Amino acid sequence: MTSTTDDPLVSTEWLAAHLNDANVRVIDASFKMPGVLPLPIDDFLAAHIPGAAFFDVDAVSDHASSLPHMYPDAAQFARDVAALGISSGDTVVIYDHGGWVAAPRAWWMFLSFGHRNVRVLDGGLKKWRAEGRAVEAGKASPRPGQFTAKLDASFIRSKQQLVDNLASRSEQLIDARAGGRFDGSVAEPRPGLRAGHIPGSRNLPYNQLFDAATGTMKPLDDLKRAFEQAGLALDKPVVTTCGSGVSAAVLTLALYRLGVRGSALYDGSWSEWGMQDGPPVATGAA
Numbered sequence: 001m002t003s004t005t006d007d008p009l010v011s012t013e014w015l016a017a018h019l020n021d022a023n024v025r026v027i028d029a030s031f032k033m034p035g036v037l038p039l040p041i042d043d044f045l046a047a048h049i050p051g052a053a054f055f056d057v058d059a060v061s062d063h064a065s066s067l068p069h070m071y072p073d074a075a076q077f078a079r080d081v082a083a084l085g086i087s088s089g090d091t092v093v094i095y096d097h098g099g100w101v102a103a104p105r106a107w108w109m110f111l112s113f114g115h116r117n118v119r120v121l122d123g124g125l126k127k128w129r130a131e132g133r134a135v136e137a138g139k140a141s142p143r144p145g146q147f148t149a150k151l152d153a154s155f156i157r158s159k160q161q162l163v164d165n166l167a168s169r170s171e172q173l174i175d176a177r178a179g180g181r182f183d184g185s186v187a188e189p190r191p192g193l194r195a196g197h198i199p200g201s202r203n204l205p206y207n208q209l210f211d212a213a214t215g216t217m218k219p220l221d222d223l224k225r226a227f228e229q230a231g232l233a234l235d236k237p238v239v240t241t242c243g244s245g246v247s248a249a250v251l252t253l254a255l256y257r258l259g260v261r262g263s264a265l266y267d268g269s270w271s272e273w274g275m276q277d278g279p280p281v282a283t284g285a286a
Contacts (some may be wrong), residue, residue, distance in 0.1 A: 030125075044140075098256050100250050113151055122217055157264045171236075183283060192276065197283075200281075248269060
């Protein structure tokens with residue numbers, strides 16, 4: 001573990017004090033499973049933090065892939081982010097509606113593409129509104145920014161890399177899905193996928209890392225204990241995975257807060273691995 005002085009979280013108090021700073025840009029990266037209504041964009045149009053733009057996880061993705069919201073190339077990421085009013089010199093603060101699903105995914109994408117000055121709002125819109133802070137409604141119309149991006153491929157893993165890891169076991173895998181999906185006792189919400197998990201992986205459901213009442217991430221000691229109880233060694237390489245590469249980043253964020261560096265995210269996650277012609281699957285507890 002390394003120093004945790006560069007905590008990626010910021011408080012609602014910090015954001016309220018800096019909301020009007022010239023170089024602070026706020027984005028709402030809320031996400032829901034397909035078919036869940038209202039859509040995240042409709043929630044955004046109804047109420048969002050003043051000045052925020054909407055970061056659509058499905059739109060900022062590789063549209064040539066049949067898999068959901070896979071990483072785009074650097075040119076597309078730069079173009080999509082600039083359209084949200086973000087420039088390379090800005091401090092980006094990302095939030096979601098308080099369920100901790102996709103703000104960490106967007107945070108990890110920014111880091112992956114070389115933008116270091118990015119933070120996640122602890123507690124998200126849920127805490128912001130609970131404190132009586134101002135919100136606004138309607139569509140965002142930001143002035144386009146100037147953003148450059150270069151992907152560091154070490155931030156993500158491919159299916160082939162994880163197939164190779166089945167034999168080498170050089171990297172630990174930890175799965176953010178609910179226990180029933182991990183052990184195969186519950187069917188996958190996406191049709192056509194097999195049930196179970198990547199052989200050798202551990203399980204830590206992402207919602208165990210934050211306080212459901214306040215929406216804030218749990219203290220560092222609690223995070224450390226959760227990973228250790230899941231069987232993860234924090235001083236060894238780790239890859240996070242989930243259903244489609246979104247909620248896995250909650251684990252990535254928690255690991256980062258604990259000082260873990262060099263972790264990676266399996267972008268395709270179970271949407272890719274769990275396909276009928278996919279690699280080996282394990283069932284039962286880890």
